[in-house]
Amino acid sequence: MNHEAFGTLYRKQFDCVFRYAVALTGNHSHAEEITQEAFARLLRDRRNGGAIERPEAWLMRVARNLAIQRFRENVKECGDVPIPESRSPEQLLYHNEVHARILTALSRLGRAQRECIALREFGGLRYQEIAEMLEISVDQVKVQLFRARQNLKRDLEDLI
Numbered sequence: 001m002n003h004e005a006f007g008t009l010y011r012k013q014f015d016c017v018f019r020y021a022v023a024l025t026g027n028h029s030h031a032e033e034i035t036q037e038a039f040a041r042l043l044r045d046r047r048n049g050g051a052i053e054r055p056e057a058w059l060m061r062v063a064r065n066l067a068i069q070r071f072r073e074n075v076k077e078c079g080d081v082p083i084p085e086s087r088s089p090e091q092l093l094y095h096n097e098v099h100a101r102i103l104t105a106l107s108r109l110g111r112a113q114r115e116c117i118a119l120r121e122f123g124g125l126r127y128q129e130i131a132e133m134l135e136i137s138v139d140q141v142k143v144q145l146f147r148a149r150q151n152l153k154r155d156l157e158d159l160i
Helices: 003-025 028-047 055-072 089-108 111-122 127-134 138-155
Strands: none
Touching: 003 028, 003 055, 003 111, 028 055, 055 127, 089 111, 089 138, 111 127, 111 138, 127 138
């Protein structure tokens, strides 16, 4: 992969991988580290002659594995929320509370539901891609997404 192709992929996929990592970890700093490491591994793998058919899915899988590794190391902190400075103190407080509620609701989901919803909503993957990544059937993906959405709706209904 040449530098131009890598740069294009980086610009196109960084936000998706980052949002997915935030959904898995609940922490912006950890998600940023995970995202950077995933791209570094992609670049390293390509330099070593690795053939990756679908780098977008590969990046998500690496991000998932790095997040799992992070959980196993028991390194968990509260996530910092970047907020534009133009907001009033009331808006900042409300934004922080909503963000914390969403992360809490996501953390209450079972692992399969959290991974499916994060891959779909934050990673933008299709059902088939999620099924392949998690090594489950498309029907199982649909069930996990339905249940995750129901649980999130229940936990966040007062925000809607």
